[in-house]
Amino acid sequence: MASPDLLSLAGQRALVTGAATGIGKGIVEALAKAGADVALNYRSHGEEAEKLARTVEAMGGKAVALQADVSKEAEVISLFDAAERDLGPIDIVVSNAGLQRDAKIADMTLEDWNTVIEVNLTGSFLIGREAIRRFRGKGMGQSRSLGKLVFNSSVHQRIPWAFHANYAASKGGLKLLMESLAQEVAPERIRVNAIGPGAIATAINAAEREGDGEKEMLKLIPYGRIGEPEDIGRCVAWLVSDAADYVVGQTIFIDGAMTLYPEFRGNG
Numbered sequence: 001m002a003s004p005d006l007l008s009l010a011g012q013r014a015l016v017t018g019a020a021t022g023i024g025k026g027i028v029e030a031l032a033k034a035g036a037d038v039a040l041n042y043r044s045h046g047e048e049a050e051k052l053a054r055t056v057e058a059m060g061g062k063a064v065a066l067q068a069d070v071s072k073e074a075e076v077i078s079l080f081d082a083a084e085r086d087l088g089p090i091d092i093v094v095s096n097a098g099l100q101r102d103a104k105i106a107d108m109t110l111e112d113w114n115t116v117i118e119v120n121l122t123g124s125f126l127i128g129r130e131a132i133r134r135f136r137g138k139g140m141g142q143s144r145s146l147g148k149l150v151f152n153s154s155v156h157q158r159i160p161w162a163f164h165a166n167y168a169a170s171k172g173g174l175k176l177l178m179e180s181l182a183q184e185v186a187p188e189r190i191r192v193n194a195i196g197p198g199a200i201a202t203a204i205n206a207a208e209r210e211g212d213g214e215k216e217m218l219k220l221i222p223y224g225r226i227g228e229p230e231d232i233g234r235c236v237a238w239l240v241s242d243a244a245d246y247v248v249g250q251t252i253f254i255d256g257a258m259t260l261y262p263e264f265r266g267n268g
């Protein structure tokens with residue numbers, strides 16, 4: 001008998017939030033390439049989401065674009081209902097939607113704070129909670145685990161980030177949300193993990209990369225290049241596959257070594 005392809009996601013269904021742009025798009029493309037059907041959530045990029053859904057279909061999979069705000073409880077529940085109606089039971093959930101509202105602490109408004117916490121942290125809670133509820137109601141499917149849940153965190157769950165206190169706090173909170181959920185549901189064969197991207201070229205940091213920005217960023221990246229959404233997509237496709245079946249409760253930093261304190265390297 002041929003050995004199973006542990007990297008294959010054939011016969012599995014994924015839901016990705018904030019899927020129309022940037023890293024989410026890279027994740028959708030990688031999951032589809034590995035054989036998964038994909039529900040693409042978007043809040044405000046309907047056209048891009050529909051276009052990406054057609055790309056997934058052209059690759060041979062099923063896809064559906066679904067609008068929802070991940071920070072709204074009722075919308076998250078309806079999102080899962082719609083994804084299951086269109087694709088069937090969901091095996092893989094990637095909570096990717098996120099945003100920044102940067103400000104010096106003395107200038108940071110309560111709205112800047114609340115907006116970031118509501119989307120990055122509360123949104124992750126709502127998506128994670130609903131994912132676990134739905135995993136519990138389904139059969140084992142094609143995978144060795146009942147369900148796979150991945151949160152898109154950041155290197156800033158570990159590295160403090162001046163002038164971005166709301167964002168760093170949201171990702172720091174996400175670290176322990178992920179680890180606590182992983183500990184709680186691992187006995188049910190549900191795998192919860194996170195990824196921690198470094199500097200990835202997307203809209204979220206387009207302004208920071210302008211002018212000398214990219215040169216400044218590269219000083220923090222020993223590996224010498226800014227990351228691309230595909231770098232993240234490939235890692236997530238592996239993380240949710242059976243090839244990573246024993247990886248539980250971990251944050252995989254995908255960051256060109258940004259988390260290795262590059263300023264301590266010196267010049268030898």
Ligand code: NAD
Nearest residue numbers: 018021022023043069070096097098154197199200202204
């Ligand atoms: P992006 O702005 O292209 O993607 C974020 C997506 O989330 C957008 O499509 C946006 O519309 C969506 N979104 C925002 N609020 C939403 C809501 N309430 N409901 C549903 N969708 C919502 O930027 P990106 O870099 O691709 O960011 C994706 C994730 O990656 C974020 O969680 C971000 O914090 C994380 N991240 C990015 C980097 C980076 O360097 N780009 C580094 C570390 C972590």
